[in-house]
Amino acid sequence: MTAVPRPVPAVDAPELAGYWEGVARQVLQVPQCPSCHALRWPPRGACPVCGVVEFGWAPVPAAGTLHSYAVVNRAFHPAFAGEIPYTLCVTEVAPGVRFLGRLVGVADRDIELGMPVTAEFADAGGARLVYWRPTQPGG
Amino acid sequence: MTSPQAGASITGVGESAFTRGTSHSELQLCLKAARNACLDRECPPESLDGLVIPGGRKFRVEDVVTGLGITDLRFSSRAELGGASSVAAIGHAVAAIVSGLATRVLIVGGWRGYSDRRLGAGGDDLLDKLAQAFPAPEFRRQLEHPYGLIVPLQYYALQANRWIREFEIDLSALGAVSLACRSHAQLNDKAVMKDRPLAIEDYLASPIVSDPFRVLDCCLETDGAAALIVEESGRTAGGIRVLAVAEGRPDSPDDITNRPDMLDLGIAKAAGRAFDSAGLGPEDMDFCELYDCFTFVVLRQLEEMGFCPRGESPKLVAERGITLGGKLPVNTHGGLLSEAHVLGLNHVTEAVRQLRGSCGARQVDGARLGLVTGYGDFGDGAIAVMGR
Numbered sequence: 298m299t300a301v302p303r304p305v306p307a308v309d310a311p312e313l314a315g316y317w318e319g320v321a322r323q324v325l326q327v328p329q330c331p332s333c334h335a336l337r338w339p340p341r342g343a344c345p346v347c348g349v350v351e352f353g354w355a356p357v358p359a360a361g362t363l364h365s366y367a368v369v370n371r372a373f374h375p376a377f378a379g380e381i382p383y384t385l386c387v388t389e390v391a392p393g394v395r396f397l398g399r400l401v402g403v404a405d406r407d408i409e410l411g412m413p414v415t416a417e418f419a420d421a422g423g424a425r426l427v428y429w430r431p432t433q434p435g436g
Numbered sequence: 437m438t439s440p441q442a443g444a445s446i447t448g449v450g451e452s453a454f455t456r457g458t459s460h461s462e463l464q465l466c467l468k469a470a471r472n473a474c475l476d477r478e479c480p481p482e483s484l485d486g487l488v489i490p491g492g493r494k495f496r497v498e499d500v501v502t503g504l505g506i507t508d509l510r511f512s513s514r515a516e517l518g519g520a521s522s523v524a525a526i527g528h529a530v531a532a533i534v535s536g537l538a539t540r541v542l543i544v545g546g547w548r549g550y551s552d553r554r555l556g557a558g559g560d561d562l563l564d565k566l567a568q569a570f571p572a573p574e575f576r577r578q579l580e581h582p583y584g585l586i587v588p589l590q591y592y593a594l595q596a597n598r599w600i601r602e603f604e605i606d607l608s609a610l611g612a613v614s615l616a617c618r619s620h621a622q623l624n625d626k627a628v629m630k631d632r633p634l635a636i637e638d639y640l641a642s643p644i645v646s647d648p649f650r651v652l653d654c655c656l657e658t659d660g661a662a663a664l665i666v667e668e669s670g671r672t673a674g675g676i677r678v679l680a681v682a683e684g685r686p687d688s689p690d691d692i693t694n695r696p697d698m699l700d701l702g703i704a705k706a707a708g709r710a711f712d713s714a715g716l717g718p719e720d721m722d723f724c725e726l727y728d729c730f731t732f733v734v735l736r737q738l739e740e741m742g743f744c745p746r747g748e749s750p751k752l753v754a755e756r757g758i759t760l761g762g763k764l765p766v767n768t769h770g771g772l773l774s775e776a777h778v779l780g781l782n783h784v785t786e787a788v789r790q791l792r793g794s795c796g797a798r799q800v801d802g803a804r805l806g807l808v809t810g811y812g813d814f815g816d817g818a819i820a821v822m823g824r
Contacts (some may be wrong), residue, residue, distance in 0.1 A: 307578065317578075337763055339691055367597060368584075370644045370645060371646065374581075377584040385583060387594060387693050395694050409658060
């Protein structure tokens, strides 16, 4: 076993603080331009249309569809050595809003692009992270 | 029609040794390569009056000025497109030449890719280095590293799976790229993988790093440097003309996750510009030296440059043949996969030598036109179309 800690998000990084504050409450939220109301994710400092730099935070669905995935078979950081193999995923929850996360609860051979997935919030190495699991029928 | 970019040529090329292990610093490797380029050009190093340094190097302009004894450097710049910087740097040099800002521009880059911290070795000091090397380091630290998305291969695996699923890709094409590069390296005395031929059985036995990529889909990590000299065309006999050069970025260049079309690459924009400017197209190229950090990237560039529709590069590779003797020789020196990882500058030096006709056993017969690409970060691209 390794004593190397997992990399954790810095909760005080200003442009992403609202995102992590939401995750702590088990809510996914992204910056929204108060002028054109577009969701601007990931946050890039200014709305590229309006030039606005002060954003509000708007909730987005904690469920979406699988856009892509990657099964990782080799750790490039010792903190992840015990988690191999793990599956990274990109989930689309709204037009233009996708999250990078972990896919769980599905065998590699059963992964399909476009499959519905639902967010789960779990603590790992001192940070609350978002995991995505195939949505159960009727769930 | 005369393009302004037709006014410059590459008149000298040089390299350091390519090794796995060195006692020299990055700067020393680069100074060696620069001196060799000057010997090739038969010009004294002090006569250089322009310098372009491709992305992320540890040394500064002043180190090159003092290390080469340059007496009057009139132009300097840095290209910052990750692995595409080496080819993008040619654009800086050409612009300096045709605008009169400089007359003899050195492009030099290299690194201790083996002897310094190696990506392939993993390790806990990797994260800051990678975050800083990529655009938008906060996205990397905040949104990706906590999930274990860390190294380029993993980002490209996200793209590859989308490509494979959408177009029902025949994965044997990845192996074909790996084997083609290795076979070319057998004809290249500078190649780190010379005398280490590769069979398809070896490729298929190579461990998966991140599905679908095997160890043998990944480039080498080596120590070495390479250098080019760019001048106005016609200043010396035997220069290789830069017929067009261009750089391009994909949409959302700092984030693959939210790129509207996850398969978009900057080379699509760059290649369109370059081919239009040169009045040429993919079908005119006698060979291609394509940035090959991973086999997958070679195939995707062929598609996005217009050699074939998206999803059809496996068919193109199988039908036209990318090994020497085929209709579309790719990476005739062995590439980053089997010659050495010299930031793609070694692709440019190889293209120049192919167009000079000086490649010996690996010479493409009658090569008159060729292209070189660079690929960096999350899909930035650069292309140079060259001819003799």
